[in-house]
Amino acid sequence: METLRRDLGRALASVCPASLADRRDDLLQVAMMKVVELRGRGPGHAELTPAYLYRVAYTTLIDELRRLGARKEVALDEVEQGPAQPVAPGDPERAASAAQIARAVRDCLQGLVQDRRLAVTLHLQGHTVPEAAELLGWESKRTENLIYRGLSALRACLSTKGIEP
Structure with missing residues (x-):
């Protein structure tokens, strides 16, 4: 097993970009699990060349990149505090309007x-109802009801602030 881990670690190091260097041990563990699982199916399934x-290292890396790209994870605290607003170059009026709307949404969410x-926060982040339900338990x-009622309350709050959603 130690030899397999060392060889798989070398293969992973050759395909892993520097941006994922901090996840290399986790990726190695996932790759090891794939190899051990395949070997457990029977003796003739895969020769460990x-x-x-x-190939196992490469597919493990691709799976991780897809997982990271599928949904950028953001903590709920960060959403409530709000990210720094991007400033539209050459259009300060639009940037100010966007900042005002963002503040109003944060205030209404609070x-x-x-x-x-x-x-509602998970919904606004792009999570589907089943994903939000799973995340929240x-x-x-x-x-679904909480999202529906929460969005309705959010719209009403924004309307009182003069912002039509």
Whole structure:
């Protein structure tokens, strides 16, 4: 196993970009699991040649890149505080308007009941109802209702601030 780990580590190091260097041990562990699982299926399933180990390392890396690209994870605290607003060069009026809307949305979100705020925040981040339900540990129907009612309350709050959603 130690030899396999060393060889797979070399293969992974050859394909892993510097931006994922901090995840290399985790990727190695995932790759090891793939090889061990395949070997457990039967003796003739895969010969552990350097080319095969390189392929496992490469597919493990691709899976990780897809996972990272599929959904940029953002902590709920960061959303509530709000990211720094991008400034549109040459259009300060638009930048000021965008900042005002962002502040209004954050203020209105803070006024929601916590469960609604969490559900709506995940929805605004792009999570589907089933994903939000799984992340929050709630039933799908409850999450859907909280999102629906929370968005309605958010629209009403924004309307009172003079912003038509």
